[in-house]
Amino acid sequence: MSETRLMKGNEAIGEAAIVAGCRYYFGYPITPQTELMEYMAKRMPQIEGVFLQAESEIAAINMVYGAAGAGARVMTSSSSPGISLKAEGISYCAGAELPCVIVNIMRGGPGLGSIQPSQADYFQATKGGGHGDYRNIVLAPNSVQEMADLTMLSFDLADTYRNPVMLLGDGALGQMMEPVNLEERPFVPQEKSWAANGLGKRTKPNIINSLYLKPEQLEAHNIHLQNKYQRIIKQECRWEEFSVEDAELIVVSYGITSRIARSAIEMAKRDGLKVGLFRPISLWPFPSERLLTLAKQTRAFLVTELSAGQMIEDVRLATRQIKPVHFYGRMGGMMPSSREIYNQINLIVREKEAVK
Amino acid sequence: MNSKLYARSESLTDAPFHYCPGCQHGIVHRIIAEVIDELGVRKQTIGIAPVGCSVLAYEYFNFDIVQASHGRAPAVATGVKRVCPDSTVFTYQGDGDLASIGCAEVVHAAARGERITTIFINNAIYGMTGGQMAPTTLVDQVTTTSPYGRNVNQAGTPLCISEMLSTIQGARFIARVAVNNPSNMAKAKAAIKKAFQLQNSGEGFCLVEVLSTCPTNWGMTPLEAVKWLETNMIPQYPLGVFKDAGGE
Amino acid sequence: MTHEMILAGFGGQGVMVMGQLLTYAGMLEGAHVSWIPSYGPEMRGGTANCSVIISQEPIGSPIVTEATAVVAMNLPSFEKFESSLSSGGILVLNSSLIDRQSKRDDIKTYNVPANEIANSLGDARMANMVALGALNAALGYIVDTSRIMEAFKKIFAKKPGIIASNELAILAGVKHITG
Known part of the structure; x- marks a missing residue:
């Protein structure tokens, strides 16, 4: 079926x-x-x-x-x-x-x-x-x-x-x-x-x-x-990437938040911004190695979670902070809209433009 | 011709017990092992070891054992029994484990009529942690956490587990025994055997409470401890069958 | 084309099932679909609402905040979600229970007396089906009406007795829009 x-x-x-x-x-x-x-x-x-x-x-x-x-x-x-x-x-x-x-x-x-x-x-x-x-x-x-x-x-x-x-x-x-x-x-x-399921034919107890x-x-x-x-x-490290190849900013997000982030990234891409998504599927083991590789080619990260910032610690450890790691989170059962994350993306990208 | 009068039970390993002199865990282990041998169920038995002095039960019993967290043995036994319904599953628990932290688990295992056997060792004190007050500690009994004696106003009254569990519909057989003399040992063995037989015929939750000594933490010699059990514990915890739901 | 819809009403008006039927019908059409409720205390008493997305593209966020269509079954829902409509969006108002009109001129409003129509068909509880038919028609049939009925038969497989009357309610909603 x-x-x-x-x-x-x-x-x-x-x-x-x-x-x-x-x-x-x-x-x-x-x-x-x-x-x-x-x-x-x-x-x-x-x-x-x-x-x-x-x-x-x-x-x-x-x-x-x-x-x-x-x-x-x-x-x-x-x-x-x-x-x-x-x-x-x-x-x-x-x-x-x-x-x-x-x-x-x-x-x-x-x-x-x-x-x-x-x-x-x-x-x-x-x-x-x-x-x-x-x-x-x-x-x-x-x-x-x-x-x-x-x-x-x-x-x-x-x-x-x-x-x-x-x-x-x-x-x-x-x-x-x-x-x-x-x-x-x-x-x-x-x-x-x-397994402890009865000795049966075994002689040594489990x-x-x-x-x-x-x-x-x-x-x-x-x-x-x-x-x-x-x-x-x-x-067993598992992850998914979207549009990270030439991304100047990579959003790191998992679970339901990654769906919202994906919509925000698509809005930003329509504006011509180079933004990608990295979504850890296995949170432990955390796909650190791949993130470090990406850190070498992108300019910044934006971690977004429904928390005060927990996965961000693993992102910082993985990327050894060779690039700035920004954060946007909501707490207590609040969910960000795609527009909110889109605004964060814009904020970060514009700051980068200013220091270029 | 020589004949063998005594042999180590097949359900026990060769490991010597670590229990203190005068402690009755060893006697109860021996009784359980004999019962399992006599019923011929060693190959299908899974024991659940508790946290407490008998935490190392898996070193002594010669069949499969799952060591459980403090008080949760009846829940662990439930999981095992549901996976292996044709096996013989028993928990072996002390008074801190069963009557304090694991009170909910044993009550609900009984309420579900879980087809397991529970051997409950009541020595009115926490043994392994060094003599603290248990729910079954007697009024005025001195322990390290009731140094002036158990005060009813402050620490309540002893919990009578067999009496309490016998009110639960799902409980099939509830008995309290002691192993303070040969006659009581024979009665204890009969009760434990019945509790296993009823499980094996699929009849529901069975518990045997065994009054036991703890000379070390009671601060007595083994002989004094047996005497103390007889004069103090048995009056508080009378021996007998509290429930035998199938006794037509 | 991506339809991002918010369906809202008070608990008991059947907005959740309305959304599920539409989502199911979209799935039967082979579209990408998602349905997500707002739940919890809101469900008891105040407004209950769900987000439904039917799209030709894979769906990002399942939570609709900028809607292409809103169905408001009662006044609090209208007040809460009128501003969630994108410019050019469609508002379906249950005019049986909402006596106000939107002041926005960048959206298109359809007034549907859903309770009255459902009542005239014999059961006011079918107001949600009237609104569903109306919404689908107002959007130019994002799904074929027959798909909604197919979905209805799947979801209410255990209640075959209510199929015929609910189909009439859906068709009445359609007819209210198409005239």
Whole structure:
């Protein structure tokens, strides 16, 4: 069945997870991701999967930990405050190297914040979020089709690297509808010889664990994790570029904001301005190397996010600040218009003209 | 002809227990291992280890183990059991783990009638962190965080988990036992065996609370600790079956 | 051609589904489409609105701030979104509930008594369908009316009983524009 359907982003994630072979979902209601949970509640019983509404986000992530530990493809989803509650469990998943997919449909914060779209959980998602030296692979879709595609990719990456993968969306992407094509794909369950699913024919017990009381052992485990993260950095950086070849200004933006930025760039290009877009798709690993290359050929960057400036730190690190990095952000659930970003582009380009 | 009177249970590894002298974790481990051996389910058993003194349970049990975060063992067990519905899944939790931080998880696992077995070790104190007050600490009991004795006005009253969980419809079998003498050990083993058998026949949530000693943090000799358990804990936490929903 | 539309009304007037039908119909035509709601507290009581884009080009921002068309189903929506119309844009006013006119002379306004027309067809709840038919006609048929019905049948597959009456409402909206 490769029929094009009109779906909400949240629903597309759910269906894509099912296509990817996910048969276990544990969640707790929170706006603006609840449609995903409701979708799973409806769909899982139809395919003999398990949908379970947990008593809390904490319980949900620990059910994920158990199901992943037993070798299943498993997913949970939440929105910002709920992800904070899951942080300990995510750290355990990272420590025990359990493949799982965690969806964060971000909303405004801090605290209870709002239920409007936001990108203020970038730090939390990409720098760990829980305790300890660990990384989630973080993927940031910018369309409903990508919500589906990257969900499927998330499951594959999680299994490949035995690592939690976070799909980072926002309230706007979760709620919006676009055509989506879900290609059926044959799913071959991976043999997980490490899973704790009963000894069966094995003689040696499998232990799912993140406890290493001897510091030498814990350091060795950390070195092992860091080596894995280096492999992921090498192999899994993803991004999209638009019109960067001769751009004098490159806008760096991800998720829903990159859509708005793209419209602004098209307006600017109609004025004859040389502006391009760099959109990280993997937020961790961050496509630093490519950005450094671009820094050598462009004159300035404009980072735009729905936050006070979080990804901008990675852009500065990546480009080693050999070119100015400007910022424009909105917070608290406010979204910039294309015109606002267009005005920022104009401001920067005109300043550059003046110093030419 | 010689006959073997005692053998190490197949469900235990060769690792010597690290528990303090007089601690009863070892006895309960042994009982669980014997029950699993007798039921012939070792190859299909997945245990969930808690945070607390028994955090290293995975070193002692000779079957698959998932080590859980503090209090979340029933949620982790839920995830495991849903993926492996034909397996035997149990959690092993202390009083800080189950009755304090993990209270919500165990209540909801029971409410869902989750087909798991929970072995709940109640020794009225936090062991691994060095003797702090637990929800099950007795009134006036001295701990490092109730140095003047547990004060009801300030720290409330002991939480009776078995009584509480027995009010939940989804709970199939709830019993409290002790391992302070051979007769009680036999009763404890019978209850634990029943809690596993009921799980294996798909009957729902089963919990066995085991009253246990902590001589180190109680500041007693092992013998004094057993006596203290008998004179102080059992009156507060009476032994018996609190719920047996299938007992036609 | 890119149609960037804002459909607005109060919660319960069916502006979300109006937008979804149009979006679905656009998708059936093979166009690039997007639909995005404003949601949350706004949905309860005040104005509810959604942005719909139907375009021959890939869509950048799905959020419409400079609209080529606005449908205002009630007065607060008219007040809120009149200024969002680009010059040369089209305003469809539900004149059953809005007794004011736009003072802008750079846009074209269509007054559609959607509630009255829907009432005359037997159900005031179909005012959104009247407005949808009118909007599509006013824009010179961005989608074929039959596509809207096709979309309707997909979205309301479980309620076949309401198809015929809603089709009449859509056609009545079209007729109000074409005369």
